[in-house]
Amino acid sequence: MHGFLAVFRKEMSNFFVSPIAYSVIAIFLLVSGFFFWANVSFMSLISLQAASNPMIAQRINLTDVVIRPLIQNMAIILLFVMPLLTMRLFSEEKKSGTMELLLTYPIDDTAFVFGKFLAAVALLLIILVGTFSFPILLASVAQPDFGVILSAYLGLFLMGAAFMAMGTFISSLTENQIVAAAISFGAALLFWVLSWTSSLVGESTGGVLRQLSILEHLESFNKGILSAPDLSFFILFIAFFLFLCLRSLETHRWRG
Amino acid sequence: MIEVEKLTKYYGRLAAIKDVSFRVESGEIVGFLGPNGAGKTTTMRILTCFSPASSGKATILGMDALDDSVKIRSQLGYLPENVPLYEWMRVRAYLEFVARAKAVSSQIRREEVDRVAESVGLSQVMGMLIRHLSRGFRQRVGLAQALIGNPPVLILDEPTIGLDPKQIWEIRRLIKGFSRNRTVILSTHILPEVSEICDRVIIINKGTIIAEDTPANLIRSYGKFSRCQLEVAAPEGEVKQLLSGFDGVNSVKLTSGPEEGRVSALIEASSRPDLCPALARAVTNKGWDLFELRRLHASLEDVFIDLVTEEAEEEASAHEINGKEVA
Numbered sequence: 001m002h003g004f005l006a007v008f009r010k011e012m013s014n015f016f017v018s019p020i021a022y023s024v025i026a027i028f029l030l031v032s033g034f035f036f037w038a039n040v041s042f043m044s045l046i047s048l049q050a051a052s053n054p055m056i057a058q059r060i061n062l063t064d065v066v067i068r069p070l071i072q073n074m075a076i077i078l079l080f081v082m083p084l085l086t087m088r089l090f091s092e093e094k095k096s097g098t099m100e101l102l103l104t105y106p107i108d109d110t111a112f113v114f115g116k117f118l119a120a121v122a123l124l125l126i127i128l129v130g131t132f133s134f135p136i137l138l139a140s141v142a143q144p145d146f147g148v149i150l151s152a153y154l155g156l157f158l159m160g161a162a163f164m165a166m167g168t169f170i171s172s173l174t175e176n177q178i179v180a181a182a183i184s185f186g187a188a189l190l191f192w193v194l195s196w197t198s199s200l201v202g203e204s205t206g207g208v209l210r211q212l213s214i215l216e217h218l219e220s221f222n223k224g225i226l227s228a229p230d231l232s233f234f235i236l237f238i239a240f241f242l243f244l245c246l247r248s249l250e251t252h253r254w255r256g
Numbered sequence: 257m258i259e260v261e262k263l264t265k266y267y268g269r270l271a272a273i274k275d276v277s278f279r280v281e282s283g284e285i286v287g288f289l290g291p292n293g294a295g296k297t298t299t300m301r302i303l304t305c306f307s308p309a310s311s312g313k314a315t316i317l318g319m320d321a322l323d324d325s326v327k328i329r330s331q332l333g334y335l336p337e338n339v340p341l342y343e344w345m346r347v348r349a350y351l352e353f354v355a356r357a358k359a360v361s362s363q364i365r366r367e368e369v370d371r372v373a374e375s376v377g378l379s380q381v382m383g384m385l386i387r388h389l390s391r392g393f394r395q396r397v398g399l400a401q402a403l404i405g406n407p408p409v410l411i412l413d414e415p416t417i418g419l420d421p422k423q424i425w426e427i428r429r430l431i432k433g434f435s436r437n438r439t440v441i442l443s444t445h446i447l448p449e450v451s452e453i454c455d456r457v458i459i460i461n462k463g464t465i466i467a468e469d470t471p472a473n474l475i476r477s478y479g480k481f482s483r484c485q486l487e488v489a490a491p492e493g494e495v496k497q498l499l500s501g502f503d504g505v506n507s508v509k510l511t512s513g514p515e516e517g518r519v520s521a522l523i524e525a526s527s528r529p530d531l532c533p534a535l536a537r538a539v540t541n542k543g544w545d546l547f548e549l550r551r552l553h554a555s556l557e558d559v560f561i562d563l564v565t566e567e568a569e570e571e572a573s574a575h576e577i578n579g580k581e582v583a
Binding site (some may be wrong): 002003005006007009010013014017018096097098099100101102103104105106107108253254255256 | 265267298301304305306307308326327329330332334336338340341342343344345349353354356357358359401
């Protein structure tokens with residue numbers, strides 16, 4: 001991993017020197033803040049109604065009304081935002097020609113790919129830490145279930161990292177950032193909705209599609225369940241696309 | 257030391273270079289010459305381990321370009337043709353990034369960056385964004401990143417392109433001033449540059465090496481003609497008569513001299529070393545006043561254009577290479 005830190009630091013400073021990081025973080029916090037506010041308002045509305053009806057009161061809780069929908073909404077916003085963070089990782093270097101110079105520095109290809117990928121993941125972490133103010137706010141007025149919250153956040157993080165691995169690979173295929181963003185977004189969306197069609201196709205195909213779908217694997221994290229198959233799905237997903245990215249780099253070298 | 261053996265690189269079905277072999281000893285500055293598209297950049301990209309060759313072997317400092325790629329790259333400075341830089345970075349931040357990438361240890365990183373910046377004259381722009389730099393400064397930043405880490409091998413693709421004459425002079429002086437244990441390969445289109453700073457020249461055309469020697473030797477062996485410039489006070493007709501009857505003279509171009517009654521002549525003779533003395537004797541025998549008699553030396557440019565066009569003719573290629581473009 002020779003040269004990893006150099007690449008990582010350069011990518012991080014690129015995010016923060018340009019308005020990329022600030023705008024993405026701001027938009028993400030704004031939109032998810034809006035959903036948080038809407039969910040909390042809805043919660044207070046039905047709590048008022050529940051005050052006169054003890055039957056309903058037993059069935060509503062903070063996790064189901066506020067946390068879970070919020071996490072699901074954040075996952076969808078991530079789906080939109082991740083391609084914006086990964087699109088330039090390699091395509092910008094290819095377009096400007098800096099890739100040629102970078103590949104003649106004593107940096108391992110692995111360090112190169114990981115430096116870029118982990119810089120993007122670090123940004124994802126910053127975004128998620130920013131949104132953690134929502135559960136903390138909730139904790140100041142009620143008792144949210146932090147077990148579920150942490151597990152759901154882990155799911156969000158793994159999903160974001162998976163999209164980023166895919167985005168990093170796609171960025172290494174083209175020198176056009178818009179193309180990289182468009183393909184990354186389309187591919188992420190497909191992986192997201194793959195399970196919706198599982199009931200329309202045969203039993204075995206449907207099973208495979210369900211296993212490949214990100215939404216399906218995210219579900220258990222949202223319920224507060226950490227299962228080995230779901231964890232390993234995301235880890236394999238990330239490893240697979242980073243491996244492809246390495247191969248793509250090698251192809252780039254051979255093509256000169 | 258760089259050793260290249262039968263290097264071939266295909267792009268699709270097109271061979272960019274075919275069976276290129278040469279050797280550059282340590283301490284040597286070698287100029288890589290050739291028309292656009294001759295394979296200079298391709299060869300350099302193989303030597304910098306950016307792109308592997310299709311076949312053949314490139315050894316740098318005794319290490320194989322394919323097997324010890326990372327090790328070689330840590331001993332190498334490369335300046336690519338169009339100087340690709342990170343526009344959004346400040347000069348100091350960029351050079352520090354390069355130092356980090358080249359594994360310059362953190363204790364001496366700042367010193368190293370300052371030393372290199374000083375040597376290429378970047379000190380006053382260290383805090384500026386690269387995108388605000390002028391062409392000359394960008395070129396220097398490119399050179400600086402190649403020099404960071406004090407690599408023993410330097411590969412420079414057109415290091416003085418786009419610079420003004422003063423900057424060209426400075427960069428040349430810098431390259432010439434490199435300590436003698438460095439191996440330098442540089443490609444250029446500016447031929448006087450080669451005669452001035454290179455110990456040896458490799459001329460490449462259409463992917464193969466067509467000549468390899470010191471600039472002086474190349475000029476000597478390829479200068480087919482002796483040429484003289486003559487200015488005398490005599491009637492034009494008589495001068496013409498005398499010169500065209502001269503032994504070995506191939507062509508005479510007469511123009512009227514700078515003053516009334518004088519004639520200038522450009523004489524080209526097939527290699528005859530005593531052309532000038534013989535002309536002087538003939539002129540004084542006639543009793544004419546001699547104002548100027550000068551031997552014209554072949555330049556590397558003549559050699560280059562000669563070689564490249566010869567090659568083109570030999571291959572009966574339909575595409576005529578435009579020699580002027582090279583100059």
